[in-house]
Amino acid sequence: MGIENRVAIITGSASGMGKQTARRMAENGVRVVINDIVQEKVDETVAEFKASGFEVMGVVADIADKQQVEAMVADTVAAFGAIDILVNNAGMEKIAPLRKVTEENWDLIQKVNLKGAFLCSQAVHGHMVEQKHGRIVNIASRAWLGGAGQVGYSSAKAGLVGLTRVLALELGSKNITANCIAPGLIYTPMWDSAPQKTIDALLKKQPTGTFGEPDDVAHAVMFFADDDSSYVTGQVFYVCGGRSLYAG
Numbered sequence: 001m002g003i004e005n006r007v008a009i010i011t012g013s014a015s016g017m018g019k020q021t022a023r024r025m026a027e028n029g030v031r032v033v034i035n036d037i038v039q040e041k042v043d044e045t046v047a048e049f050k051a052s053g054f055e056v057m058g059v060v061a062d063i064a065d066k067q068q069v070e071a072m073v074a075d076t077v078a079a080f081g082a083i084d085i086l087v088n089n090a091g092m093e094k095i096a097p098l099r100k101v102t103e104e105n106w107d108l109i110q111k112v113n114l115k116g117a118f119l120c121s122q123a124v125h126g127h128m129v130e131q132k133h134g135r136i137v138n139i140a141s142r143a144w145l146g147g148a149g150q151v152g153y154s155s156a157k158a159g160l161v162g163l164t165r166v167l168a169l170e171l172g173s174k175n176i177t178a179n180c181i182a183p184g185l186i187y188t189p190m191w192d193s194a195p196q197k198t199i200d201a202l203l204k205k206q207p208t209g210t211f212g213e214p215d216d217v218a219h220a221v222m223f224f225a226d227d228d229s230s231y232v233t234g235q236v237f238y239v240c241g242g243r244s245l246y247a248g
Contacts, residue, residue, distance in 0.1 A: 002227030004029035007080040012090030014041035020214035026054035063116030073123040088117035093153035113156035134176035142184045142240040168234030177233035179224040184240025187211035207242030
């Protein structure tokens with residue numbers, strides 16, 4: 001793969017899909033920035049990666065805060081000399097029917113899932129243009145197609161797809177690609193506390209009848225981040241076990 005010696009910022013990478021993506025990149029010679037908002041989680045992940053011999057640094061930053069994002073990018077360039085890959089992975093959702101969605105929750109969901117990706121993309125833009133190379137990978141969701149009880153989340157992820165398309169159009173001539181991954185049900189430890197009734201109902205809608213794994217998403221990110229994928233941009237790639245074939 002053509003990613004060795006590249007530098008990647010992966011937001012929300014102290015756990016879950018982001019952490020596994022960071023691990024796969026580090027295993028392939030990428031210098032990785034672990035970002036999250038919880039200091040303890042960042043420290044634990046950085047220590048774990050360094051113990052494996054990976055070149056990594058941790059940055060605690062709120063991606064919805066412009067100053068913190070710009071500082072994260074500046075620290076990355078100061079430490080590693082470049083920023084080649086941005087993975088906008090950080091995200092969250094609060095499930096509720098339309099009538100029960102509060103304005104506060106709506107704003108929070110938009111900030112984390114959409115504003116954060118915008119701010120991070122804007123912050124790396126100048127560096128990528130100057131070096132005439134860049135890969136931006138946005139982690140959306142199959143839910144951008146629509147999901148009951150996901151008005152805020154689906155709207156934010158649909159916005160992330162739109163952002164991806166605009167970035168591809170604006171940055172293509174600069175050798176910067178922007179692509180989007182739309183995961184479905186990916187197994188992480190948070191599912192261990194979910195009611196079995198809920199899990200059964202969700203898996204019943206899956207053509208595969210199974211959860212995906214964080215590695216499924218990590219492999220897709222690796223494809224888009226690869227130097228050899230320079231002619232692929234503006235795309236939405238589903239990692240959802242066929243769930244994207246119908247909405248709801």
